[in-house]
Amino acid sequence: MRLRCAxxxxxxxxxxxxxxxxPIADEVEVVSFDTHLDGEDALAAALAxxxxxxxxxxxxxxxxx
Numbered sequence: 190m191r192l193r194c195a196x197x198x199x200x201x202x203x204x205x206x207x208x209x210x211x212p213i214a215d216e217v218e219v220v221s222f223d224t225h226l227d228g229e230d231a232l233a234a235a236l237a238x239x240x241x242x243x244x245x246x247x248x249x250x251x252x253x254x
Contacts, residue, residue, distance in 0.1 A: 194241035196221045197249050204245065217241065225249075 196204040199221040210219050220239070225248070226232045232249070236242060 191215075192217045192240040193238060194219045194243060195236055195239040196243045196245065198225055198244065198246040199223050204243070 194217050196219060199205075200223055202221065202223050204221050205219055210217075222235065226235050229252070
C-alpha cells in the first residue's frame with residue numbers, strides 16, 4: 190500500500206522539483222496543493238485520504254481538539 194503525502198501551500202509549484210523525493214517514490218505518492226485551503230472543513234476534506242502532511246508556510250492552522 191502506497192502512502193499519500195500532501196504538500197500544502199505550494200503556490201510556486203516547486204515542492205516536487207526542489208526536493209529529492211526519489212528515495213520514497215516507490216512507497217509515497219506526493220500530492221502538491223497550490224492553493225490555500227481556508228478553514229477546517231476544506232482542510233479536512235482535502236486531507237481525508239492523506240497519510241503525511243508537509244507544510245511549506247506557517248499559515249495552515251492545525252488546532253488541537
